[in-house]
Amino acid sequence: MIGSEDGNGGVDRGYRDTQFVDGPVRPPATGDVPPLPTPRSVVEGPIPLPPAESVPLSVICTVERHLDEILASVPQPDPIELAVLDAQGLLCAEEVVSQRALPAFDQAALDGYAVRAEDVAGARLSAPVPLAVVGESVAGAGTPASIGPGLAFRVSAGAMLPVGADVVVPGVWTDQGRVRVEVLAGPPAGGYVRRTGDDVAPGDPAVQVGTPIGPAQISLLAAVGRERVLVRPRPRIAVLCAGTELVDVGTTPAPGQVVDVNSYALAAAARDAGAEAYRSGILPTDRRRLTEVLESQLLRSDLVLIAGTFAPGGLDMVQEVLAELGEMQFRQVTMHPGPVQGFGRLGRDRVPVICVPGEPVAALVAFEVFVRPAIRLMLGKRQLFRRTxxxxxxxxxxxxxxxxxxxxxxxxxxxxxxxxxxxxxxxxxxxxxxxxxxxxxxxxxxxxxxxxxxxxxxxxxxxxxx
Amino acid sequence: MIGSEDGNGGVDRGYRDTQFVDGPVRPPATGDVPPLPTPRSVVEGPIPLPPAESVPLSVICTVERHLDEILASVPQPDPIELAVLDAQGLLCAEEVVSQRALPAFDQAALDGYAVRAEDVAGARLSAPVPLAVVGESVAGAGTPASIGPGLAFRVSAGAMLPVGADVVVPGVWTDQGRVRVEVLAGPPAGGYVRRTGDDVAPGDPAVQVGTPIGPAQISLLAAVGRERVLVRPRPRIAVLCAGTELVDVGTTPAPGQVVDVNSYALAAAARDAGAEAYRSGILPTDRRRLTEVLESQLLRSDLVLIAGTFAPGGLDMVQEVLAELGEMQFRQVTMHPGPVQGFGRLGRDRVPVICVPGEPVAALVAFEVFVRPAIRLMLGKRQLFRRTxxxxxxxxxxxxxxxxxxxxxxxxxxxxxxxxxxxxxxxxxxxxxxxxxxxxxxxxxxxxxxxxxxxxxxxxxxxxxx
Missing domain, CATH: 2.40.340.10 (MoeA, C-terminal, domain IV)
Known part of the structure; x- marks a missing residue:
């Protein structure tokens, strides 16, 4: 719960051992495949297990292995330039170097009197130092005034420091006089003065590559004069669902039909994870139209997410069409719910396509386990996994x-x-x-x-x- | 870090004692006002203190008191109806009652064979029960088939259960025959069957008032056929800044001028807190134009946020114009940074106006302390304060x-x-x-x-x- 979810200060491990993508990757643990259970013992358990020998070994795999393949394959979209306010929540993709000094000029840090430190060094309650007030300066454009020995300049916070002054006496340490002021205490030289470049000097890095951009970074970017900034963009994700039983939410389902909830829930989850999600709804059942829709989504997306009830065999028309568009694999992943998971890279640009189960609870679980980390990786986040x-x-x-x-x-x-x-x-x-x-x-x-x-x-x- | 930030399961206290708005409110602790320090002791400390007697008591107040006045005064915008995907992250403002049963029909929970439980009760590995497969049913529209004693119907997950069947034998507990199937074990009656209304019965409340809407709620809303839902809206917040020294970020500041960073940083912070933030930038210095801008922002906003260097005295033109528009108070709040804070309710609709200090770090601190809790209150959130x-x-x-x-x-x-x-x-x-x-x-x-x-x-x- 400390720091940002990006885990700048995070030391909690995510659930996986392989917390970072470049960390160690577990070898595929084919030994994890369960032996054929005796049916009777299974009746007592909550989930029936497929017998290991009934499914080819190539389509059984662990959660880790499926996840690693997805994470190793998702592309990192090119950085884009956005207006600073639109950059909020994204990671900076450039080294922002300030061309300016912050502050840009010597200024008073608070309301008071700009004076020479040596004039007020001996001031105390019992022995106030009187000075002549020769002017007043408020924040705003202008040229700095100047003072000499024995003189004071009334200043408000942010006002330019007069030439010759090297300290600001807080108003509350004086009698607040307007023509003549009695100083009751003198700060050490430089006190309550903000010097040019104290905050940022020209050439200083202001915001670095990989920094999450929040209100404080936006404040700093504006201060150094940046209206736009290069960031890691939100990945564009098309969310679709497949199933001849599906009807859109506005329709009253006939017997046997089911409302499409996955394109809504997964679009919401993808947006929540930081993606720009486009809910494209139910895939057509006409083969030519289906191919057209998939091809057009592959052209405009960084990742395509499809929910549907698929089998590792691949007899379904959607699975056939996906296979025509590139390398697509459906697997029995050793997880519950929703063992059948798919992943491929399709189309000319080899866009990643993740298929999750059609059962809505299993779909959201698969999103958490496989899709959310992929989105965070595409965003450039260091912390891919939820803390546990x-x-x-x-x-x-x-x-x-x-x-x-x-x-x-x-x-x-x-x-x-x-x-x-x-x-x-x-x-x-x-x-x-x-x-x-x-x-x-x-x-x-x-x-x-x-x-x-x-x-x-x-x-x-x-x-x-x- | 548990549950949502709304603290459904949260038991951490926020920083304040008064965690909920209807909790106890501390009496104004005027005794907190510090005694006049001797100047010398102050020189060693980081911040000069105003002497208590130099500021009228009415304009000194504690953080708690200023915050309580703000929280007691912010309005709760009327609920609005949004498309379910746009409702994400907001609180539900209606009791969503399902008109439908979920599931809408008896169905198979997994791929297998729909049978009569009594037919397979005695099945075991050593004594398989043979049944005749009389048909196959996949998910999709249709009318249910029916079976009698000794018969089985091949079903896929989500397919309608044939009339007469009361159990689904998982495919992996059989020899997977297509014409005749040998059942090796029988689940108890009702096993692997989802009955009509098991999830939600007609008349059941699906999503309740005050529930934060996330992917799981969107899933459920879609499933019960809701395309739109009544929610607590994001408050519309106009973000402005005041100061004759300010220039917009696109401008190169002349000596003495400062770039407006606050309207950017505060708009970002307001958006981050859940508001719909409109950055309106620097207030005009012409008095008539200033009044016009403020009046027009009051008409279109649920809250107006202004950053500027104000004094409890109120000699500034912006302060004068604010005072003409309603009841506006500037106070010395016993906090550092940025003691001067303002609050009022202005215009015909008595729209809350919060003024925070002009110094950018103090502005973001004041946002955290006063504005973020107000935004969360307007959103209807129970947990107003960050956990500590x-x-x-x-x-x-x-x-x-x-x-x-x-x-x-x-x-x-x-x-x-x-x-x-x-x-x-x-x-x-x-x-x-x-x-x-x-x-x-x-x-x-x-x-x-x-x-x-x-x-x-x-x-x-x-x-x-x-």
Missing amino acids: VQAVAGQALASPLGYRQYLHGTVMRHPDGGYVVEPVGDGTDALLARMARANCLIVVDEDVTDVAAGGLVTVMPLLLGG | VQAVAGQALASPLGYRQYLHGTVMRHPDGGYVVEPVGDGTDALLARMARANCLIVVDEDVTDVAAGGLVTVMPLLLGG
Whole structure:
């Protein structure tokens, strides 16, 4: 919770070992593929497991491996120049060097009297030093006045310091006279004076490459005269969904039909992660139109995100058309919910395409696990992953061997310290209304099948921001 | 760091005792006004204090009192209806009741075979149950099929459950036959079936008043068929600055002139806090034009924010014009930096106007202390204040008696636990380049004058979000 989410000062590890992209990458852990369970033992567990031998090994992979392939493949969009206010929240992509000094001129730091330090060095309450007030200067354009020994110039904060003065006596240390002033105490030389270049000297770097631009950086950029700044842009993400059962939200679904919620939810999640998201809605079911829509989205996007119920086999028309457009792979990833995940790089520009499950809860989980880190990488963020905490499980949790399980839950601080987490619902099925009550994902590792009530689990709080 | 910043699950106290608006309000603590310090003792301290008797008591007030007056006066803009995607990050202002059942029909939760539970109850690896596959159903519009005893229907996830079936046998628990299937295990009745209304029943509340709308809520809203939703709107805030020395950022300042940084920095900060910020720039110096600009901003804004160097006396033309437009008060607030703060309610609609100091660092501190909580209140957020942590001071800090001091600093986790904070710079002057390196504000209370190195201080991390 310290500093920005970019983790300038962050020392918390993200959930992954490979917190930074250039960090170590785990070898594909094919040994993680679960052995064929006996059916009876599975009936007691929440999720049926596919038998390992029924799926070709090439399409089974760990969460880490799928994620690493995505992160290794997403491009970093070229920096663009934006008006400073539009740069907010983005990372600076240039070394901004000030051409100016800040302050641009010697000035009073507060309201008072500009004087010569030596004139007031001996001033004290019992022995005030009287000076003649020879003028008054307020903030604004002009040429500096000058003073000599025994003289004072009334100044307001930000006003130019008269030539000859080297200190400002705060008004409250005087009798505040207008013609003649009695100084009760003298600051040391240079006191309450802001010297030219004290803040920034010409040639000083003001904002550096990789700095997140917030109000303080915008303040500094404006001060050095910058109206525009080069930044890492928000990636443009097209959000689509596939499924013959889908109808748009404005339509009343016929029996068997389902409203498209994924293009809305994933567009919102992508925007929340920092992308410029374009919700393109339901993919056409006509093959020629489908190809046209996909090709046009590939031309205008940095990443294409598609939600749909796909199978590693690839019999679906959408999967066929994707395969025609480039290298696209669907895999059984050892995670629950939503084992089937897809990734490819399609079209002339090899634009990354991520396919997530069509089931809405699984779609948002896959977004958290695979898409959000990819967006943050495209934005240039150092911290790709949400911070995690260890929390005490308020109830026992079951998880299938060999699968990393993500459960929506509510996490709270415990009165005695630390955190307590409860899954929403019974943990066996993922429902929208329950998900909407959650504030975290509980992550149960591949090699854990049971978490006792009172045991520790990893929790990923889902911060809303804003 | 748990849950949303709205603190649904938040139990951390904000910095103030009065965390919620309807909480207890401290009486104005006029006793906090510092006694006149002897000038000599002040020379050693970082900030000169105004002598208490030189300022009328009515214009001196504590941070708490000024803040309470602002929070008690800001209006809550009327809810507006927005497209669900535009509602992201805002609070729901209606009880969204579902007219639909979710799911809308009984369906398979996964790929497998819809059967009668009693037919497969005895199935085991050693004694598989054979069934005749009489059809196949995929997700999509249609009318449900039906099955009888001894029959199975191949179904994919999301497909309608045939009439007569009450369980779905996962494909991986069978031999995956297409004409005849051998079932190796039977789930209990209802297994892997999503029943109509399991998620949301017609008449169920889907999203409640006051819920922050994020991707999960957008998912649920779309699922119940909502294209639009009533929300608490972003307050419209006009950001202006006043000062005859100011020139716009595109201009090269003449000697004595200063670039307007505050309208940029404050607009960015207001946007970051959730407002719809309009940067209107430098106020005209012509009195008639000045009145026109202020009147027109009052008509179109929920709050007007002005940065400028004002005095509690009110001799400035901007202060005079503000006073003509309504009740406006400038005060010496017992805080550093930037003691002079203003607040009023002006124009026909008594629009709140907050004036912050013109010095850019003091302006952003005043924004944090007074404006950000007001914006969050207008948004309907429960958690108005940033969370704070206690941190060990890496070096000694001095603070004037009777003033609450806000110092920019960098806070880091300590390897041995807890936090360590260092001020940026020497703590005696506030400079833009230093502020841009900070990730927190250090808050030193009114009654503390010295914090030893190693002592505990309150720290307010400034999260960037995004």
